[in-house]
Amino acid sequence: MRIEHLQFIVEVAKYKSISTAAKKLYISQTGLSTIVNSLEQELNIQIFKRTNKGILLTEDGARAIELIKDILLKNDELHYLFSASNTQNQIINLGVFPAGTKALSHYLMQHWVEQHLHAHLHIYQVSYEDTEKFIKNQTANIVVSAAMRDDPFPSIAFKNEHLCREHLYSDKFCLFVSAASDLASRSHVTLEEVIDRHLLLTHTYPGAQDKMVGQLLHRFPHFTVLPNLEIAKSVLLEHPDTIMVAPSIAACLTPWSVEHELAVIDIVDFETDLDVFMIYDISSKLSISETLLMQKIRSFFSSI
Structure with missing residues (x-):
């Protein structure tokens, strides 16, 4: 059972549709269905009931979602606890698309950097066309980029199932x-x-x-x-x-x-119209600091 899979299940429950959740998460519908089925088998319960109008939470599923949300919250608290006591210096590279670099950097300096002095954050301005190369070369584990709404972003999110493309802002x-x-x-x-x-x-x-x-x-x-x-x-x-x-x-x-x-x-x-999104590798073990950084990035875009 992986934390990111639990997050995916919550998204499915939120949108009441595997296809919609898959689009929001920028992973394949087949891949998300496999994750749902695997978790249901592992827990030995039926979380979702498939209907002609979409999917609904079962009674067991509703209880499971509440517990999953609590697990995710406790996971965040655990990360913060050990991040706050960890004195080992760490370098975190973050790629950001040009128009968002100044605003996001300003926010992170105020709301993240001062709380994580052991983590040295390097923010790189990444052009739209270089995003794929930036990820493939593993220059950074996290990249915030954007694409025209009617023109899907390059193939990386669909050809590489290890990469997740999470929508942040319109x-x-x-x-x-x-x-x-x-x-x-x-x-x-x-x-x-x-x-x-x-x-x-x-x-x-x-x-x-x-x-x-x-x-x-x-x-x-x-x-x-x-x-x-x-x-x-x-x-x-x-x-x-x-x-x-x-x-x-x-x-x-x-x-x-x-x-x-x-x-x-x-x-x-x-x-x-532009869709702003965050790309990260769900197969790699992101550090505690990187996980907390992603939460702050989500908070920034939620605030605007």
Whole structure:
């Protein structure tokens, strides 16, 4: 009986569907069914009852789910207990997609690093196209990345059954402007309203986004592509007449939002939804610190 399998069972109970839970966990439906059947055999009970309308918890299953939730909670407490008393230094590598690096780093510095001084956290900015290589080379056991909602992420989650792809957050692209801009008080705009502005972009788009960005650039007579969001921010502050398109998470819980230097505006006619997810190897034994780090990452995305 493995802890991650117990977590999978709770997800099945939550969605009342193996197929839905499998999609949320980014593992195969067959693989998840095998895990459910194996656990039922091991416990010698029927947890779920299959019906034409989905699956329902049996009476035994409902009791089992409550106990499983308690086990998961006690497991977290046990990890924290020994993590707090462990003085051995450890290096943890975490990969994060470009638009989320600043916000997540800021959060972890406040809510995780200070509590785990023995664990040295190295956060790497990982481009969307390099995520698969980053995992395969075992540069890090945990990577937070993103992909366009209508364009499934590369095959790693489906070809390698050891990898789990856990959905964290649904994001979208928004318009960023300086707080001094005449647009700063707006809640939403259309592209036609800002087509004469100088558009700033960065290299932090996922590969699948290229086509959409290309369509966007064809509509703007003036645009500049910059290396990263920090440079784009400085340009926006110096030139309030410029605008930038980026994922909304770029402004979450960072000095940008705290200092109210930038405003974030919805673009009503530019639909580019992103799914943010965490990839980790369920076959490897993650350290206590890595497990606790994953919990903090989940907490960060739940908070926004």
